[in-house]
Amino acid sequence: MNENKEIFLCAICNIESGTCNEDCKFCTQSVKYKADILRYKRKEIEQIVEEAKRARTNGANGFCLVTAGKGLDDKRLEFVCEAARAVKKENLGLILIACNGTATVPQIQALKEAGVDAYNHNLETAQDYYSQIVTTHTWEERYQTCLNVNEVGLRLVCGGIFGLGETQEQRVSMLESIASLNPMNVPLNFFHPNEALPIVENSVSREEAFELISLARKMIPNAMKIMVAGGRELMFGDEQYKIFEKGANAFVIGDYLTTAGRTPAEDIAELEKQGIKVIRERD
Numbered sequence: 001m002n003e004n005k006e007i008f009l010c011a012i013c014n015i016e017s018g019t020c021n022e023d024c025k026f027c028t029q030s031v032k033y034k035a036d037i038l039r040y041k042r043k044e045i046e047q048i049v050e051e052a053k054r055a056r057t058n059g060a061n062g063f064c065l066v067t068a069g070k071g072l073d074d075k076r077l078e079f080v081c082e083a084a085r086a087v088k089k090e091n092l093g094l095i096l097i098a099c100n101g102t103a104t105v106p107q108i109q110a111l112k113e114a115g116v117d118a119y120n121h122n123l124e125t126a127q128d129y130y131s132q133i134v135t136t137h138t139w140e141e142r143y144q145t146c147l148n149v150n151e152v153g154l155r156l157v158c159g160g161i162f163g164l165g166e167t168q169e170q171r172v173s174m175l176e177s178i179a180s181l182n183p184m185n186v187p188l189n190f191f192h193p194n195e196a197l198p199i200v201e202n203s204v205s206r207e208e209a210f211e212l213i214s215l216a217r218k219m220i221p222n223a224m225k226i227m228v229a230g231g232r233e234l235m236f237g238d239e240q241y242k243i244f245e246k247g248a249n250a251f252v253i254g255d256y257l258t259t260a261g262r263t264p265a266e267d268i269a270e271l272e273k274q275g276i277k278v279i280r281e282r283d
């Protein structure tokens with residue numbers, strides 16, 4: 001039975017998809033790898049609002065506006081702000097998160113003024129492994145964006161991805177770096193292989209993945225949420241609700257960025273069966 005009986009759900013809204021020129025070896029959104037995914041420039045604002053409403057109905061507490069690309073420029077910033085204002089106007093009670101890559105202090109400030117509550121920027125992997133995974137930008141740029149988020153005073157959502165061939169020491173190093181940023185929410189992703197990508201397999205075993213959740217909880221005790229994000233179904237299979245026994249207290253409901261998740265109805269039915277309560281209101 002689950003020790004940790006109260007959890008949070010978060011939904012992702014891919015408001016721009018598959019248009020990124022960066023070369024992160026784990027990411028199907030990069031145009032370099034030609035993965036067979038849906039690619040589009042801008043989702044309609046009405047559709048974004050509809051998805052936010054549906055996420056709320058499904059029990060989500062957080063709603064994340066995700067763009068594909070290295071970071072914000074003026075046009076993308078205006079689009080995210082427009083989407084944020086439209087969702088906020090509905091007063092759905094959702095924590096609104098933006099996930100738009102590299103961002104400066106003034107850009108993050110503009111998001112805050114548009115109603116964004118939190119900013120998600122993951123460190124992805126260890127500082128000393130990053131150049132083997134990405135060559136088009138640096139780990140230090142990522143870390144700086146997280147510092148910028150803290151400077152503006154938006155809530156920081158910062159995690160990473162396991163299973164890229166990193167060593168155990170590098171996994172610990174990434175968690176130490178995340179802890180140093182004092183994030184509110186730590187999304188843990190597990191690599192989901194795709195035949196188009198240069199990395200061919202997930203290098204984390206299920207047992208290791210459970211241990212990594214426990215380790216993240218131990219190393220980042222102040223995080224309000226340790227969230228299992230991408231790769232949940234593939235990594236944990238029929239043991240996926242055991243993540244809550246290991247210290248996770250949140251997961252992503254519905255589809256991920258480019259892979260389908262369980263349906264919200266399936267997740268909610270299973271959570272109820274296990275006696276796990278979904279917290280909708282607390283932020």
Ligand code: SF4
Pocket residue numbers: 020021022023024027028029030067068069070101
């Ligand atoms: S992880 Fe982000 S920056 Fe890297 S390819 Fe994917 S969308 Fe682009």
